[in-house]
Amino acid sequence: MKRHALALAVACAFTAVVAAQQPAMQPPGNPSKAAGTVLKNKAPVTKEVLKVSLPKSQEADLSNGVHLIVIEDHRAPQVFFQMIVDGAGGYYDPPTIPGLASFTASLMREGTTTKTSEQISEQLDRLAAAVGVSAGLSSPFATVSGNGLTNNLDTVLGLMADVLMNPSFAQAEIDRYKTRTRASFINNRMQPGFLAQERLSKALFGDHPLSRVAPTPAALEALNRDALVEFHKAHYLPDRAVLAVAGDISLDQAKSKAEAAFGAWKKSGASIGAQTAPSTPQRATVSFVARPNSVQTSLRVGTQSIERTNPDYDALTVANRVLGGGPTGRLFEHLREQKGYTYGAYSSFSASRITGSWSASTDVRSEVTDAALTDLLDEIKQMREVAVGDKELADTKKAMIAGFALSLESPNGILQNYVDRYLYKLPADYWDTYPARIEAITAADIQRVAQKYWSTDKLQIVAVGDAAKVEPALKKLGAYESYDAEGRPLKTTGSQIQ
Amino acid sequence: MLRALRTAALAAAVAVSGAVSLGADGAIKFTDLKLKNGLRVIVSEDHSAPTFSIAVTYNVGSADEKARRTGFAHLFEHMMFKGSENVGPGEHFTLVFNNGGNMNGTTNQDRTLYFETLPANQLELAIFLESDRMKSLDINKANLDNQRNAVQEERRLSLDNQAYGKTYERVGEQAYDNTAYKHSVIGSMEDLNAASVDDVATFFKTYYAPNNAVLTIVGDVDTKKTTALIEKYFGAINKQPQPKRPELAEPAHTAERRSTIDDPLAKLPQVDIAFVTPPAGNPDFDALDVVSWVLSNGRSARLNQVVVREKQLAVNAGAFNPDKRGPGLFQVSAQVAPGKSPADVEAALLEEIEKVKNGPIQDWEIEKAHNTAIRNQAGAVTSTLQRAIQLGEYALFYDNPNLINTRADNYMKVTAADVQRVAKKYLTKENRSVVITLPKSAAGTGSGKGGQQ
Numbered sequence: 001m002k003r004h005a006l007a008l009a010v011a012c013a014f015t016a017v018v019a020a021q022q023p024a025m026q027p028p029g030n031p032s033k034a035a036g037t038v039l040k041n042k043a044p045v046t047k048e049v050l051k052v053s054l055p056k057s058q059e060a061d062l063s064n065g066v067h068l069i070v071i072e073d074h075r076a077p078q079v080f081f082q083m084i085v086d087g088a089g090g091y092y093d094p095p096t097i098p099g100l101a102s103f104t105a106s107l108m109r110e111g112t113t114t115k116t117s118e119q120i121s122e123q124l125d126r127l128a129a130a131v132g133v134s135a136g137l138s139s140p141f142a143t144v145s146g147n148g149l150t151n152n153l154d155t156v157l158g159l160m161a162d163v164l165m166n167p168s169f170a171q172a173e174i175d176r177y178k179t180r181t182r183a184s185f186i187n188n189r190m191q192p193g194f195l196a197q198e199r200l201s202k203a204l205f206g207d208h209p210l211s212r213v214a215p216t217p218a219a220l221e222a223l224n225r226d227a228l229v230e231f232h233k234a235h236y237l238p239d240r241a242v243l244a245v246a247g248d249i250s251l252d253q254a255k256s257k258a259e260a261a262f263g264a265w266k267k268s269g270a271s272i273g274a275q276t277a278p279s280t281p282q283r284a285t286v287s288f289v290a291r292p293n294s295v296q297t298s299l300r301v302g303t304q305s306i307e308r309t310n311p312d313y314d315a316l317t318v319a320n321r322v323l324g325g326g327p328t329g330r331l332f333e334h335l336r337e338q339k340g341y342t343y344g345a346y347s348s349f350s351a352s353r354i355t356g357s358w359s360a361s362t363d364v365r366s367e368v369t370d371a372a373l374t375d376l377l378d379e380i381k382q383m384r385e386v387a388v389g390d391k392e393l394a395d396t397k398k399a400m401i402a403g404f405a406l407s408l409e410s411p412n413g414i415l416q417n418y419v420d421r422y423l424y425k426l427p428a429d430y431w432d433t434y435p436a437r438i439e440a441i442t443a444a445d446i447q448r449v450a451q452k453y454w455s456t457d458k459l460q461i462v463a464v465g466d467a468a469k470v471e472p473a474l475k476k477l478g479a480y481e482s483y484d485a486e487g488r489p490l491k492t493t494g495s496q497i498q
Numbered sequence: 499m500l501r502a503l504r505t506a507a508l509a510a511a512v513a514v515s516g517a518v519s520l521g522a523d524g525a526i527k528f529t530d531l532k533l534k535n536g537l538r539v540i541v542s543e544d545h546s547a548p549t550f551s552i553a554v555t556y557n558v559g560s561a562d563e564k565a566r567r568t569g570f571a572h573l574f575e576h577m578m579f580k581g582s583e584n585v586g587p588g589e590h591f592t593l594v595f596n597n598g599g600n601m602n603g604t605t606n607q608d609r610t611l612y613f614e615t616l617p618a619n620q621l622e623l624a625i626f627l628e629s630d631r632m633k634s635l636d637i638n639k640a641n642l643d644n645q646r647n648a649v650q651e652e653r654r655l656s657l658d659n660q661a662y663g664k665t666y667e668r669v670g671e672q673a674y675d676n677t678a679y680k681h682s683v684i685g686s687m688e689d690l691n692a693a694s695v696d697d698v699a700t701f702f703k704t705y706y707a708p709n710n711a712v713l714t715i716v717g718d719v720d721t722k723k724t725t726a727l728i729e730k731y732f733g734a735i736n737k738q739p740q741p742k743r744p745e746l747a748e749p750a751h752t753a754e755r756r757s758t759i760d761d762p763l764a765k766l767p768q769v770d771i772a773f774v775t776p777p778a779g780n781p782d783f784d785a786l787d788v789v790s791w792v793l794s795n796g797r798s799a800r801l802n803q804v805v806v807r808e809k810q811l812a813v814n815a816g817a818f819n820p821d822k823r824g825p826g827l828f829q830v831s832a833q834v835a836p837g838k839s840p841a842d843v844e845a846a847l848l849e850e851i852e853k854v855k856n857g858p859i860q861d862w863e864i865e866k867a868h869n870t871a872i873r874n875q876a877g878a879v880t881s882t883l884q885r886a887i888q889l890g891e892y893a894l895f896y897d898n899p900n901l902i903n904t905r906a907d908n909y910m911k912v913t914a915a916d917v918q919r920v921a922k923k924y925l926t927k928e929n930r931s932v933v934i935t936l937p938k939s940a941a942g943t944g945s946g947k948g949g950q951q
Contacts, residue, residue, distance in 0.1 A: 013579055013603035034644035037588030038581065044626050045597060050617040052548055075546055076876035118798060118807075125796030126862040128869035149873065176807065183813040183836055186765045190661040293762040296651070296659045328595045337588055340647025343655050363655050395596040402598025405617035408547040409881060 036338040037328075049402045054431050057418040058251035062258055064238040065267045069418050070254050071246045073411035077150040079247030080412055081157065083164060083262075084419065086240035087272035088142035089135045091209045094231075096222065099215025103177070103223050104231045105135035105142050110173035112166040117173060120159055127152045131159045137212040139352065140275060141423075142236070150248045157261035164236065165265055169228045181220055188214055189485050192298040192363070195289045196464045198487060200300045203285050203460035204357055208278035237268045244419050246411040277354040280304060284457050286480035288471060289464040290490065297369040297465035297473075301376060302359030303458040308351040308424040314437050315445040316349065316358075316453060322396050322446065323347050323383055324360050330379050335362055341372045353424065358453065366466050370473035373463070380459065383450035387443040401435045525903045526878065528889060529721055533729060535737040536709025540889050540899055541724050542716045544882060550717025551882040552624045553613040554632070555890035557712075558705035560685070561607045561678035561744045561824065569649065569685015570693055572605035574701050576645035578612065579603065583634035587641060590627050597623065607679055608823040609894060615883050618718040622727055628713070629731035632706055637698045646690055653684045661764040665935045672755050673772040673827055673931035678744045707738035714890040717882040746824025748774055755931040762938040766813065767834040769844045770933040773925050775828045778821040779896050784908045785916040786819050786828055786924065788867040789854060792917060793817035793830070795870060800853070801832070805846045811838045815847065823895050828924065840934045854921045859914035871909035878902055 058070045066083075090101040097103075109132060110117040124130055129148030135141070144164045148156040188194045198213050205211035243262075245254045281304075306312055324331040324347025331345035341364045350356035360380065364372040388396075407413045421430050461477065463470050474480045482490040528542035560571045581587040594601040599616035614624050657663035667682045674680040713732070715724055751774060776782055794801050794816040801815035815832035830851070834843050878885045885902070892901040 013576060034640050035587065037592055038586030039589050039592065040584055040586040042584040043589070043593055043630075044622045045593065046619045046623070048619065049598070050548055050619045052617075073880070076879045078873065078876050118803065121796060121798035121803075122862060125798040126866050126869070128796075128866060128873045130796075149869065176810065179810055179835065180806075180813065183766065183833075186836060187813070187833075190763060190765050192659060294659055296654045326595060327591045333588070336648050337644065340644045341651070343648055343652040363651070363659070365651060365654060395592075399596045399598055402617055403600075405548050405598060406600060406615055409549055409615075411880075 034338055034340065036333050049398060049435075050405050052405045052408060054404070054417065055408070055414060057415070059418075059422075060251060060255055062238075062243070062255070062262065064262065064265055066238045066241045066243050066258070066262060066265075067422060068243045068251070068255060068258060069245065069415065069422060070249065070251045071411045071415045071418070072248075072250060073246060074248050077248050078147065079150060079153055079156075079245065079249045080147040081145060081160065082242075082244045082419075083144040083160065084242045084244060084423070085142045085144070085236055086140055086242070086423070087237065088235040089139040090137040090212060091140045091275055092235060092272070093209065094227075097219045097227055098209075098212060099137065099219045100223070100227060100231050101135040101142060101235070102137055102215055103181075103220070104228050104235075105133040107169055107173060107177055107228055108133045108144075108163050108167040108232065110177065111168045111170050112162045113168050114166070115162065120163070123155065124148075124159065127155060129156050131156065131163060133163060137214065138210045140272075147247075153249070153257060154261075157257055161261040161265070164262070167228075167232060169225050169232075171225060174223065174225060174228070178220055178223065181215070182217070185214065185217055185220075192291055192294065192296070192464045195291060195485060195487075196298045196300045196361075196462050199287045199289050199462045199464070199483060200302045200359060200460060201357070203287055203462065204281065204302055204304055205278045206281070210278055210352075210355070210357070234270075237270060238262070238265045239267055239270065240272065242419060242422060244415050246415040275354045278304065281458070281460065284459050284461070286461045286474055286477050287463070288467070288474055288480055288482045289462070289485065290467045290482060291464050291485050292466065294465040295366060296363045297366050297372075297463050297470050298361070298363045299369070299373055299376060300359050300361045300462040301380065302357055302460050302462075303453055305349045305356040305358040305453065306351055307353060307355055308420070309426065310351070312449050312452070313351060315441050315449045318393075318396060318400070318438065318441045319383060319446040319449050320347055320349055320358065321400065322388055322392060323379060325396075328395075328399070330382070331360060331362065331376065334375055334379055335364070335372060339368075339371070339375065341365070341368045341375075345376070366469035369463065369465065369470050370476065373461070373473055377459070380450075380454050381456075384447065384454060386447075388446050390443070393441075393443050393446070397438050397441065400438050404435065526885065528899060529725070530893070530899060531725065533708065533733055535733065535735055536707070537728075537732050537735070538712040538893055539725060539728055540712065540714040540893060541719065541721045542714075542885060542889060543719060543721055544716060544885070545718050547882075548618045548718050549615060549882060550618055550621060550624075550715060550719050551613060551615040551886040552628060553611060553714045553883070553886040553890045554628050555712045555714070555887075555894050556610045556612075556705060557710045557894055558610055558701075558741070559606055559608045560681065560683040561746060562705065562741075563681075563685075565677070566689055566692060567685075567697060568681040568689040569653075569683070570689070570697060570701065571610055572683055572685065573646060573649050573690060573693055574698060575603045575605045575610050575612075576649055577637065577641060577698055578631050578635065580641035580645065581636040582631040583636070584630050585627060587636070590631070593623060593627065599624075605683055607683060609891065611887065611890070613883060613887065621715075621719055621724065625715075625724075625727050625731050629735065632708065632711070632732070633735045635702050635706070637695055637702065639695050642693070642695055642698060646693065649684070650687060650690055653687065653690075657682075657684065659763070661761060662768055662935055663763070664759050664761055665768060665770060665933055668757065668759055668933050669770050669772050669829065669931070670827070672757060672933060673774060674748060674825075676746060676748050676825075678746050679748075679822070679824060703738060704741050708732060708735045709737045710741060712890045712893045714886040714893075716886040716889070746777075748825040751929050754927050756934075757932075758934045758936060760938045761935050764935055764937045766836065767840045767843075767937065768935040769832050769834065769840050769847065770935070771830045771844070771847060772827040772931045772933075773829075773929050774931075775819065775826040775924050777824050778826065779823075782920045782923070783819075783821075783826070784905075785912045785920040788864075788909065788912045788917050789921050789925070790817040790819040790828065791867050791870055792854060792859060792863045793850060795866065800850050801830070801847065804850060805832060805843070809846055811835055811843045811846050815843075821895075840936070844932065844934070851921065851925050855918055855925070857914065857918050859917050861914075864912070864914055864917075867912060868910050871906040875906045
């Protein structure tokens, strides 16, 4: 349950877990409160990076065209499966029902031609196993996932296959789903993080599918059984699907079990439409979302990013880590460790076949909105204007390369690397050459991608919070657009960051 | 130098070094020793990945806080990253991350935990970092003020700026009489403001002593070399008088407790019911876990099946029974569906609890509990960090790290009759505390209209 996550979230040193002492400029009249990070360099550090090689995936094709990728891990008697269906994700929603892929995925789990939703749940829960279906709102993929103890795999795979091939889309379940989803819309709008993400995605992607962070109420009301049946039939095809498997199983076992479970899922020969990239925003905007009674301002600064196969991907990964990749990033150091404005300040980015988004984020007490946003924008500016120092660059690269060892504890993480390689058609030796590629990134590379992707005319700014505290800070940036917590415009002005 | 605590069987098992982390019987092997200064040291080899995790579990949590210093144990945790004699402020996490590691610190009512996972060749670094701050924390006002700010933003982020944040605190305040568990771990703004440098120094000396902690290392390490390194870095840290444990006992409750919260950030009502339960070491506790699994583990569980799906009264509904060293809270919580009333939701939740008491409990529900216990144990095998944390907590809380191997067996023994018995014993009207949260706009009518906009 979500609220229990709240209880757990309390009282950690950091929210997220990742590099760099840094020379952030202090704006005049806003002196630092604490010295921030100081290195005494007395600790016994082993200089060498532990050389590790990623376990190789074992791969094969099923007779229906599904590509099988297996990572063996026999430490515990359990197996995790993901059937990733290319072409069944929200990118392929019809314009009339944005969110249909997500609705279809959710409702596939609510009963098949031979089993009710309850029967499926009971059969799985009894075994402490699970089967689920999900579809990203903007991604091209939907995923049918399953996991269980090794001695229950036939049951898990049988239910995965049944849910995948034979969903019944019973009207009673559709009605129930609509009621539940209407409530989830209300829940979303309580959360400042959702409101910020919704507004940033709109600023970055306009009406392109990548802008979707939740289905619309209108689409939910327009949903009917025919639309679900049609979407399922047209989009859940094995031709481009990937079955990713990690755990207590060999390739041969996985292959024979998968052939038995998914053999009836026949190749269609149909093609899927190519994805088209969103246009880039015409201008940088500033958006404010009024959330009455807020005691913090949620700040987001973002841009469109790049395709997963873009040659700048590695350089942008390193640049992002320097700026905001964790507690050693410049944002955390400046906004938390020096200024005490926030519990955390980070940046992150996604990439896909067409593009993705990059954003920096922090939540600060309302009173320091202006100072925090100034510092955040200044840190991005430093990345563009000043080359990263030798030590900071070396430390960041070492962190990334040495950190590769930790991924060996997690077969699901290793598996994801190979799934990405397959889905994005990366070179066969992509992960073998990863350390050498990261090592080759230079300070000039980082400055170049910072200038290219984080230029002032691209940065979209969003603030969610209390109007009286936030609006004076935004006014300094020039014109801005305001919205209420329901996403409705309050007033519109031509806006342009100065 | 090292005094063996555990039996020869375990020590012998460790003497045979090898690549296997599990014995022939599937059990996790470990050594368990005490340094002269009282530091308990547990090492478990696992050579399946070139990594290790270190966990230092201090025997202090928010339950140990004195009056008008709520939130202090956690604020102190933040100070542990601000430097010591040989480590600069922030250098701890800089060194861990820059060498490919991961780390964090976390505080709850019963303990404060610090952990790192690193590539196997940085073992000495991790041991050095943990020893230097146990030995010589750098305490100054600038660092305290800085982390006070960070913690106050943590409070705003997780409670004050979130719907149901007030509710989260009220549940504990109302259900407990004993002050140890009554307040939230994050503490009040007022008490955080009052915390002084002297408080930090006193707390450090009292609680951050080797004899008040358990050090656990799990992973691709050699037990002998590891214990020698631990002796080298921790051996000279002075023992302190053993701090007094807080009084955790909760007086018997004789009448239901109840209150309503008006929450301006919430858009739907919520019902929270908490029952006081025995400490996690009590024989009834694992059966109460099974009660929570019958009610809410998996989609077929009763609260979801009946209250959410069939009656459609709630958006979500769950039950949970967190481990506590002292009296725990068995909590049931549901968010009210738009247009439905909190009273109806509460009645439906209580009805499901009555059904557990009266039976029958289905065979498949017991089978689910047994399989859940087996799967939960898989985490300790596949994650060095999870194993390190579990060994440390079981050692500190119950003086029995081998619970990592035996706890699943305890669940295997739980029967349908046990489930009914503990539900009848603890999930009673006299023993319950109810908090109803209403969106502020709907609170005036008291009708809980469901907060529809």
